Each structure stands twice: as structure tokens, then as C-alpha cells.
Amino acid sequence: MSIHQNARDSAEKRRRPRINTVNVVTYILFDEDRKKIDHGKGRILELSQNGALLETNKPLYGSFVLIKALNIDGEGIKIKARVANQRQSEIQGLHLTGVEFTGPEDEQRNAVVALVKNYNYWKYAAYKIQHHAPVSLW
Numbered sequence: 001m002s003i004h005q006n007a008r009d010s011a012e013k014r015r016r017p018r019i020n021t022v023n024v025v026t027y028i029l030f031d032e033d034r035k036k037i038d039h040g041k042g043r044i045l046e047l048s049q050n051g052a053l054l055e056t057n058k059p060l061y062g063s064f065v066l067i068k069a070l071n072i073d074g075e076g077i078k079i080k081a082r083v084a085n086q087r088q089s090e091i092q093g094l095h096l097t098g099v100e101f102t103g104p105e106d107e108q109r110n111a112v113v114a115l116v117k118n119y120n121y122w123k124y125a126a127y128k129i130q131h132h133a134p135v136s137l138w
Helices: 003-012 105-130
Strands: 019-030 036-047 051-056 064-070 076-088 095-101
Touching: 019 051, 019 105, 036 105, 051 064, 051 076, 064 095, 064 105, 076 105
Parallel strands: none
Antiparallel strands: 019 036, 019 064, 036 051, 051 095, 064 076, 076 095
């Protein structure tokens, strides 16, 4: 089997394309009995319609996670997910957790859209600040 075949097989395992993003979130971690076992802050680094890659400063040893953030209007976003995989980041002291969204598809879609809008808004605002221009989306 060639290197190209391995790369294609690996890419085909994902059901949805991923978007690179950086969204600051909080999370609540639950065990398999849905008992709260931890909480903290992290960042979503990759986002798809059915899951995300969450970066935290500690490993998430649990079964389920509730991810919370604010949209650009300051309203709460909540995403229920199942912990799918966990690994050490290449950056010392950070951990990566793959999660699969478990809530209704319309809620997942709305949350993903809100997170992408957040990312784009703050990316645009940072660009404008860096270039000394007023920040306005209208």
C-alpha cells in the first residue's frame, strides 16, 4: 500500500470536513453515569458539523462533555458531546481531546455556525486592530 493510499484512507474516515478555528470555551466533564467529574477552560482548534478538537491544559478522562461559549451577541452556546479520543499535544502541558457532538442535529448546526461566526469576528477584529483601522462589521 502506498503513502498516498494511507493518506486517502485516513482522510476518508472523517464524515465531515474540518475547519481550523480558535474558540475559547469552558467545559464540564462527566463520567459514563453522567456524574460531573471536572470542569475547566480550553480552546476549540478544529470544528466540523459533528465534532471538534478541544485543547486543554489537562487530560479529559471522562465520557461526556458539555462545551459552553458565548456567541458574538453575548448569548450562551452549549454543545453536548461524547469524548471520542484523547492525546498529548505536541506543545508541552497541553492535551487534545476529540469530541463527537451528541445533541440534536439542528442544535449542533446552530452551535457550529455560532462558533465559526465568533472565530471570524475576532479574527477580523484582530486584523483591524493590528492595522490600526476601526472595527466595524456593518
